[in-house]
Amino acid sequence: MAMDAMSSAVLQGGWRKGPWTALEDRLLTEYVQQQGEGSWNSVAKLTGLRRSGKSCRLRWVNYLRPDLKRGKITPDEESVILHLHAMLGNRWSAIARCLPGRTDNEIKNYWRTHFKKARPSRRARAQLLHQYQLQQQQQHRQYLHALHLLQQQQQQMQMQMEQESHHHQPQQRQVTMMMPQQSPQDADLQAVITVGNMNNNMETAECYCPCPAESAVLDLPLPAADEDALWDSLWRLVDGEDGSSGGDSGEC
DNA sequence: AATAAAGCCAACCGCGGTTCG
DNA sequence: TCGAACCGCGGTTGGCTTTAT
Structure with missing residues (x-):
C-alpha cells in the first residue's frame, strides 16, 4: 500500500x-x-x-510467516485450486493445506478474482464435474467387469472341481479369489483422493486449465445462442450436487 | 491526458468450535 | 457442567494499482 x-x-x-x-x-x-x-x-x-x-x-x-511462497499463483497451483474447489467448495483453509506456502486468504482472493464471475470458471468447474462423473461411471463399469470375471472364475473352478472329483479323492484346496479391491463407493472415494493429490499428478490437471490460451479442451464449439442456457444448466447441476460446500475432510 | 472500470490484495468482521478454569 | 477466552475459518470491505475508453 x-x-x-x-x-x-x-x-x-x-x-x-x-x-x-x-x-x-x-x-x-x-x-x-x-x-x-x-x-x-x-x-x-x-x-x-x-x-x-x-x-x-x-x-x-x-x-x-517465513515459509510463505511469494509471487503469482502458478498454472499448476491454479489447477489444484480448481480441482480442490470443485470438490471441497469454499473450504479455503483445506485447499491451502494442499498448497504449501500459500494462504487461505491468498487462494480465496485468487479464486474470487479469477474464477468467481468469469465464464471460464464455470466451464472449468463443469468440465471437472463431467470428468469426475465419467470417472465414476468408468470405475463402476470396471467393478462390474471384475465381478463378472469373478463369477466366470468361480464357475470354471466349480466345473473343474466336479471333474476332478470323478477321478481323485477330494483334496483340500486353497481357492484364491480375484476379489475387487474396491466397492463402487470406495472407488468414488479413491477418485476424490486421486484428484486431491494433484500436486503429484499434474498431467491430468491441464485438462481443466481455464486459461483459453492453454486449454483447447475448453474451447468447445458450442452454438453461441445455446451457450448461456447450457452453462446455466451445468451450473445448476454443479451447485445442486455439492451445494458449493460439499466434500469431507479436506485433508490431502 | 483524463477518467471510469476492473483487478488485486491486505485487513477486518462475525460466527462457530475448542479449550480451560 | 458452564461460561469466558481463545482460536480458526469464510465472507466481506476498502483502497491502491492497472487497464480500457
Whole structure:
C-alpha cells in the first residue's frame, strides 16, 4: 500500500487497526521467534504492540510467516485450486493445506478474482464435474467387469472341481479369489483422493486449465445462442450436487 | 491526458468450535 | 457442567494499482 500506514491506522477500542507498519511487523516476528505461534492475545502484553490477538494472528499467517511462497499463483497451483474447489467448495483453509506456502486468504482472493464471475470458471468447474462423473461411471463399469470375471472364475473352478472329483479323492484346496479391491463407493472415494493429490499428478490437471490460451479442451464449439442456457444448466447441476460446500475432510 | 472500470490484495468482521478454569 | 477466552475459518470491505475508453 502506498498510503502511509502510520497515519491510516486507527485506534478502536484501544487496538490499532489498518495497515501494519514495519516496526509492528518486526515486533510480531520477534515475538513469534521467541514464543512460537499461538497465544496471540498475549502478544500485546509482551511486546507492547497495540494490535488485537486476532489481528496479530492474521498478519503472521498471511504475511509474516517465513515459509510463505511469494509471487503469482502458478498454472499448476491454479489447477489444484480448481480441482480442490470443485470438490471441497469454499473450504479455503483445506485447499491451502494442499498448497504449501500459500494462504487461505491468498487462494480465496485468487479464486474470487479469477474464477468467481468469469465464464471460464464455470466451464472449468463443469468440465471437472463431467470428468469426475465419467470417472465414476468408468470405475463402476470396471467393478462390474471384475465381478463378472469373478463369477466366470468361480464357475470354471466349480466345473473343474466336479471333474476332478470323478477321478481323485477330494483334496483340500486353497481357492484364491480375484476379489475387487474396491466397492463402487470406495472407488468414488479413491477418485476424490486421486484428484486431491494433484500436486503429484499434474498431467491430468491441464485438462481443466481455464486459461483459453492453454486449454483447447475448453474451447468447445458450442452454438453461441445455446451457450448461456447450457452453462446455466451445468451450473445448476454443479451447485445442486455439492451445494458449493460439499466434500469431507479436506485433508490431502 | 483524463477518467471510469476492473483487478488485486491486505485487513477486518462475525460466527462457530475448542479449550480451560 | 458452564461460561469466558481463545482460536480458526469464510465472507466481506476498502483502497491502491492497472487497464480500457
